[in-house]
Amino acid sequence: MQALLVIILINAFIFILCALVALSGQFLRQSGEADLTVNKASTRPVRRGQSLLPALAEADVFLPAACGGKGTCGRCEVKVIAGGSAVTPMETILLSPQHLNALSRLACQVKIRQNIEIEVAESLLVAKLLRARLETSQNVAEDIKTLQFSVQGNAELAFKPGQYLQVFYQMPWERVLRAYSISSPASVKNGFSFDVQRVSGGVVSSYLHQLQPGVEIEVSGPFGEMFLSDEHVQRPIILVAGGVGLAPLRSIL
Structure with a gap:
């Protein structure tokens, strides 16, 4: 009976240890910095884990976001060439399948988890x-x-x-x-x-x-x-x- 209890405790310890390793790996992937490239012209480090909208503001690229970045106005549209996160349900509502297939995303809905390359319309760079x-x-x-x-x-x-x-x-x-x-x-x-x-x-x-x-x-x-x-x-x-x-x-x- 004691041997069985020891085996259960060891397995529980291993399970908890694996879970902690997985969580720490996820945290490390979302912390630190990633490279943000805009229109193939400028690249700068930004903080991982944040959305693309405030990251662009840190890079002196200011997009319209009448909803305050809540994902309801659909104004902060960009093209994510590489490194974007998964499409959110809100984006499937505000962006047509044609736009999504053309790599269009809402900057407020994109989470930065890795190096990311985007294109921003020149008309939006005047702000x-x-x-x-x-x-x-x-x-x-x-x-x-x-x-x-x-x-x-x-x-x-x-x-x-x-x-x-x-x-x-x-x-x-x-x-x-x-x-x-x-x-x-x-x-x-x-x-x-x-x-x-x-x-x-x-x-x-x-x-x-x-x-x-x-x-x-x-x-x-x-x-x-x-x-x-x-x-x-x-x-x-x-x-x-x-x-x-x-x-x-x-x-x-």
Whole structure:
């Protein structure tokens, strides 16, 4: 009986040891660095285990992600030539079979586990990173503030009325982004404003609501295809919105 118990304990120990080895191997594969190559032109090391979207931001490639990288807007489309992770269910919904067969992926859904090579449309490479300082914060409605920022470093922000910027916020374990429409006129090049509604449980909206004048943030952009074009101004237009949905319309008006 004792011999049988010893055999069971030894087998259990071996099983646990094998499981720990497998888990440690998986951890090691997902930790450390991998090489990210963009358009065969630049390669730089990025942290494994993160999604491709923030990794590209670290490489100064800023993609549109109106949903904040949650995989629901389908805007951060790239081509993964080599090294991509498995296609996610969300991608099968937002991307057609033709797109998937052509190697198209959503950057927010791709996990970096090894060296990866991608292609990004040249039209998406125009967005840039800006530092902006909060100048004023004004309550305009219940849980809604208008925040006025000035662009730092002698930079200028050229955008079209109706476009948006993405705000970066560093959490302890990851860097997140959220999209906010620009509510100021496009004629102002050295600053911009947001109309921000505090969302219950919203990390970035709560952060922006408690932000004090003089504090700087990082934004990328501009992004967005819903903007006022020269064709639109040639004829009467009707704009309909409510709440913070008025923000891009304020820029258009």
